Amino acid sequence: MSTEYMIIVTLAVLYSGNLFGVIYSLIVLKTSIFAKYRIQTKPYKKGVFKERLPLYLLNLLILSIFGVVGIITLRPFFDTELPSIWMFAGQILFIFIIDDAWFYFSHRYMHENKYLLKKIHSIHHRAHTPFPLEYLYVHPLEWMIGVIGTFLGFGLIILVMPLNIYAFWGFVLLRNLHEIHIHSDLNLPLLKHIPFVSPVEDHDVHHAKLNGNYASTFRIWDRLLNTRFKEKSPE
Ligand SMILES: [Zn+2]
Numbered sequence: 040m041s042t043e044y045m046i047i048v049t050l051a052v053l054y055s056g057n058l059f060g061v062i063y064s065l066i067v068l069k070t071s072i073f074a075k076y077r078i079q080t081k082p083y084k085k086g087v088f089k090e091r092l093p094l095y096l097l098n099l100l101i102l103s104i105f106g107v108v109g110i111i112t113l114r115p116f117f118d119t120e121l122p123s124i125w126m127f128a129g130q131i132l133f134i135f136i137i138d139d140a141w142f143y144f145s146h147r148y149m150h151e152n153k154y155l156l157k158k159i160h161s162i163h164h165r166a167h168t169p170f171p172l173e174y175l176y177v178h179p180l181e182w183m184i185g186v187i188g189t190f191l192g193f194g195l196i197i198l199v200m201p202l203n204i205y206a207f208w209g210f211v212l213l214r215n216l217h218e219i220h221i222h223s224d225l226n227l228p229l230l231k232h233i234p235f236v237s238p239v240e241d242h243d244v245h246h247a248k249l250n251g252n253y254a255s256t257f258r259i260w261d262r263l264l265n266t267r268f269k270e271k272s273p274e
């Protein structure tokens with residue numbers, strides 16, 4: 040498998056996930072198809088998608104650069120054979136666990152450090168009433184800090200075994216869809232019972248109340264460290 044082919048597939052995975060996010064967001068914002076599943080009742084700000092577009096595009100560009108750089112630097116450590124289902128699922132789950140732990144601690148720190156909260160993380164929190172693509176509405180520095188968690192997951196795998204390229208692509212796509220999902224503000228009946236994964240309400244209430252529920256994927260860290268959002272006493 041050539042490096043060029045791997046780069047093209049990586050970008051295709053990134054853009055297809057985000058294209059889905061764009062279409063999903065426009066349906067949520069412009070139609071009432073999903074209105075009955077909304078968690079919050081506040082209407083969306085008029086023209087919000089257009090207003091957010093420049094930062095969406097900048098972060099998508101940063102993501103593309105990280106995708107290309109990731110493939111080039113990790114190239115010697117990739118296994119390009121079709122994996123067994125266990126290897127595929129196991130590597131993806133492992134990267135999610137590491138990535139979520141990184142996200143929890145870096146995100147929590149950005150709330151506890153008032154300087155970082157004001158200068159960096161507050162950008163993402165302009166979205167009190169999120170819609171799917173809001174996951175891209177993040178200060179570029181925070182966006183890059185977030186990518187560290189993913190690379191930490193990749194790095195820990197290649198310390199002991201090759202990273203399977205299909206698991207890499209699978210993770211990139213699922214992480215992308217998961218971010219779109221937790222910012223959707225929608226309680227879709229089919230998706231709310233996925234085991235272990237924190238439901239949309241967790242991150243939604245984090246956006247609405249600006250406190251508690253710092254993890255992105257699993258509930259474990261918020262439960263262990265008692266940072267689940269509670270009315271009145273968030274920590
Ligand atoms: Zn936050």
Ligand SMILES: [Zn+2]
Pocket residue numbers: 163173174222242246
């Ligand atoms: Zn968010």
